[in-house]
Every structure is written in C-alpha cells, then in structure tokens.
Amino acid sequence: MFKPFNLFNIPRHIKKIALRSKINKNTNGVEKGHIILQLINVLIVLALIAAIVYLNYVYKNRVLLISSISALGIIILLIIGGIYRRNKLNNYNTVSKLILKDDDDRILDEWDISNNVSCLIGKKTKSNEVNINLSKAVYASLVSREHAVINKANNKWYFEDIGSSNGSGIKRKGESNKFKVEEGKPYEISSGDILYIANTKLYVK
The missing domain is CATH 1.20.58 (Methane Monooxygenase Hydroxylase; Chain G, domain 1)
Incomplete structure (x- = not known):
C-alpha cells in the first residue's frame, strides 16, 4: 500500500x-x-x-x-x-461493543461503539485523549498511548495498528491462533474476534 x-x-x-x-x-x-x-x-x-x-x-x-x-x-x-x-x-454489522477482561475473565471495562464511526485505542493521559482507554489493563505498560484505531466503513468495522511500540494482533472467532497485524494496514473485524493490543485482549461483541 x-x-x-x-x-x-x-x-x-x-x-x-x-x-x-x-x-x-x-x-x-x-x-x-x-x-x-x-x-x-x-x-x-x-x-x-x-x-x-x-x-x-x-x-x-x-x-x-x-x-x-x-x-x-x-x-x-x-x-x-x-x-x-x-x-x-x-445495523447489519453486529459489532457494538469492545470488552476488556482480566486474566480471570472478569470484565474490567467495556465500551459501546454502536454509534461511533472511528475510535482511537490507547491510554488516556493529561495530554492525550482516547476513545478506548486501556489504562486499567493488567499489561497497560505495554500499550502505547495511541496504539490502534477501529474505523467503520460501508457498514463494516476495520482494525488498524498505527505504529505502536509492541504491536497488535487478531484472533478470529472459532480459531485457536492469533496473527500479528501489519502497521498501517486495516483488517476487517466482526463479533467474536479478539483484538490483541500488545498483550491486552479486547473482545469484540
């Protein structure tokens, strides 16, 4: 590209x-x-x-x-x-939420994205505003302040790493292995997928 x-x-x-x-x-x-x-x-x-x-x-x-x-x-x-x-x-695309869980599968935070077009994923600081704040994550230290984005286009959601320090990955619904995404390349996502923000898992619902 x-x-x-x-x-x-x-x-x-x-x-x-x-x-x-x-x-x-x-x-x-x-x-x-x-x-x-x-x-x-x-x-x-x-x-x-x-x-x-x-x-x-x-x-x-x-x-x-x-x-x-x-x-x-x-x-x-x-x-x-x-x-x-x-x-x-x-509403055809059923993606409506991103959910952050800990290692014991307990929900730490969740975000309703059904009315959004784009969301910035990272960590909130005094000088940095994000839509999906992963400061509560167990491995928050590995998450970049501005790590990735999800964008909605033609009623489909896409995930994109925007130059994070520790990378991102995706595990498709029904698959056992995740794959690493390329920086700057959008990947279509759907309900049931898991987004890896460094070592932090975001569940797509």
Missing part, C-alpha cells in the same frame, strides 16, 4: 495527529450527512402539504383533495420505509 507520509519520513506523532484529524472529519461528515438527509425529507413533506392546501384552495374539489392526501400518505410511507431500510443496513 502506498504511504505518502513515508516519503518524507515524518515522525510518528505527526502521523497520529493527521490520523486523529481524519477520524474527527469522518465522524462529523457522517453526522452532517444524516442531518441533511432528514432536512430533505422534511422539506419534501412540507412542499407536498403546501401543494395540497393550494390545490384545495384553488379548485375546491373533494376528489382532488382526497387523491392528494392519499398520494401524500403513500410518499410518507415510502420515506419511512427508506429510513427503516437504511437503519437496518447500518
């Missing part, structure tokens, strides 16, 4: 600043897209209502009024159906 940053040998922390900016941009873009789509739907319904009122005022024809109201009802049902199908598609 072509990585233009490597041509200029930019330090890792500069790469991570750029990555954080990209995550925020993607998240804001998705939210704005949903708002715009909702506004368009509202404007369509308002325009149709205005047209019905106008036609009724001009022609005062009961048959025309009933036909117009029926057509409006059908259009509203189509809009609602489209919203339902879109939400169903968005």
Whole structure:
C-alpha cells in the first residue's frame, strides 16, 4: 500500500495527529450527512402539504383533495420505509461493543461503539485523549498511548495498528491462533474476534 507520509519520513506523532484529524472529519461528515438527509425529507413533506392546501384552495374539489392526501400518505410511507431500510443496513454489522477482561475473565471495562464511526485505542493521559482507554489493563505498560484505531466503513468495522511500540494482533472467532497485524494496514473485524493490543485482549461483541 502506498504511504505518502513515508516519503518524507515524518515522525510518528505527526502521523497520529493527521490520523486523529481524519477520524474527527469522518465522524462529523457522517453526522452532517444524516442531518441533511432528514432536512430533505422534511422539506419534501412540507412542499407536498403546501401543494395540497393550494390545490384545495384553488379548485375546491373533494376528489382532488382526497387523491392528494392519499398520494401524500403513500410518499410518507415510502420515506419511512427508506429510513427503516437504511437503519437496518447500518445495523447489519453486529459489532457494538469492545470488552476488556482480566486474566480471570472478569470484565474490567467495556465500551459501546454502536454509534461511533472511528475510535482511537490507547491510554488516556493529561495530554492525550482516547476513545478506548486501556489504562486499567493488567499489561497497560505495554500499550502505547495511541496504539490502534477501529474505523467503520460501508457498514463494516476495520482494525488498524498505527505504529505502536509492541504491536497488535487478531484472533478470529472459532480459531485457536492469533496473527500479528501489519502497521498501517486495516483488517476487517466482526463479533467474536479478539483484538490483541500488545498483550491486552479486547473482545469484540
């Protein structure tokens, strides 16, 4: 994969600043897209209502009024159906949580990511904010402050190591062995997988 940053040998922390900016941009873009789509739907319904009122005022024809109201009802049902199908598609990927457990399989922390587009995994400090804070992990000392990211694209989740000191890995659902991931390469993940952040296990649900 072509990585233009490597041509200029930019330090890792500069790469991570750029990555954080990209995550925020993607998240804001998705939210704005949903708002715009909702506004368009509202404007369509308002325009149709205005047209019905106008036609009724001009022609005062009961048959025309009933036909117009029926057509409006059908259009509203189509809009609602489209919203339902879109939400169903968005929820098709069942990944909704990341869970941190200790060696005795007790839950130390968990994060609901169902409404997120991107999450930064690492350790929270005074100067470093992350979405998935692994400071409570048994092997937290091996976790980089900004270790990895998970991104949602086309209703699928992807995991990517962003230049951590001790690396990352994935164990697929139903498999006994984990594999090490390459830095900067996204890997699709699904419910039942286990993410290895150095020696720390994150369960994907």
